[in-house]
Amino acid sequence: MNRFTGKVAVVTGAAQGIGAATARRLAAEGAAVAVLDLTAQAGQDVAAAIREEGGTARAYACDVTDGEAVEAVFAKVEQELGGLHILVNNAGITRDHLFFRMPKSDWDSVLTVNLTSAFQCAQAAQTYMTRQKYGKIVSLSSRSALGNRGQANYAAAKAGIQGLTATLAIELGPYNVNVNAVAPGYVATAMTAATAERTGHAPEEHQRLTAERTPLRRVAQPEEIAAVVAFLASDDASYVSGQTLYVNGGAR
Known part of the structure; x- marks a missing residue:
């Protein structure tokens, strides 16, 4: 598939995990990808892997909590890669x-x-x-938005992503901008490995315990979340906006 030929995508927090998998998936389908992370060095391996696979990518340094830095790097991406059509808000701690x-x-x-x-x-x-009357914004929420012990801060932030998504869909829809969110369940990443260690488990044991409570009897891989992000960022989802899609193996 080449759903993103001619499109430029920005992926934040793209040096590892879901962000890295998403950058690679979008590039594999034709997008020129700006791999954003705190330092350009952090994203170099992902950008290099994309180029080795025949894609187009550049690593950019950006502290996404700094509004002026965000504006500056987006202007640089637009100038160097030739546009800005897709934004994936993935950065998180x-x-x-x-x-x-x-x-x-x-x-x-x-x-x-x-x-x-x-x-x-x-x-x-x-x-x-809005100027080009085209855009796709996909933000990463989480199953934790529904509440999770020990994560009052993270749950509040990820619930906020869902409210922000719904509101931006209303305000930006008249400009042909689709805004959606993906709420993963347990994904095998460095972040969930750290959570496992916090609770006194080895990452493999934590994954096994989670899998036992999940209808599909396994945890997700970053590439599976990236596939859903890619769908929402594509024109296959042209009439989908304001939605949060839970990707959690059937867990309730």
């Missing part, structure tokens, strides 16, 4: 604690990285998208 002992600094950092960054990136991207 966890700082897990039970609520009664959660420091406000961990509340602030998780809300800023996971939610405020999506606001800032979407606000910068819509300038290009």
Whole structure:
């Protein structure tokens, strides 16, 4: 498939995990991809892998919590890659604690990285998208938006992504901009490995315990989430907007 030929995509937090898998999937289908992470060096391996596979990608440094830095890097992407058609808001962190002992600094950092960054990136991207009357914004929410012990900050941020998504779909829809979110369940990434260690489990054991509670009896791989993001970023989803799609193996 070449659903993204002629399109330029920005993927935040693209150096590893779901972000890296999404960057590679979009590039494999023809997009020129801006691999954004805190440092350009962090994204170099992903960008290089894309180029080795015949795709087009460049690594860019950007602190997505800094609005001015976001505007500057998006302008650079537009100039160097020739446009800005797709934004995937994937950057995120966890700082897990039970609520009664959660420091406000961990509340602030998780809300800023996971939610405020999506606001800032979407606000910068819509300038290009509304002007050209075309755009796709896909943001990463989480099953944790429904509530998860030890993640009051993360759950609030990911629930906020869903509200932001629904509202932007209303405001940007008249400009032919689709805005959606993907809410993964357990995905085998470095982030969930860190969560496993926080709870006193080896990552493999944590995955096994989660799989036992999941109807499909396994956890997801980053590439499976990337496939759903790619669908929502494509014209196959041209009449889908304002939605949050849960990708969790049937878990309830």
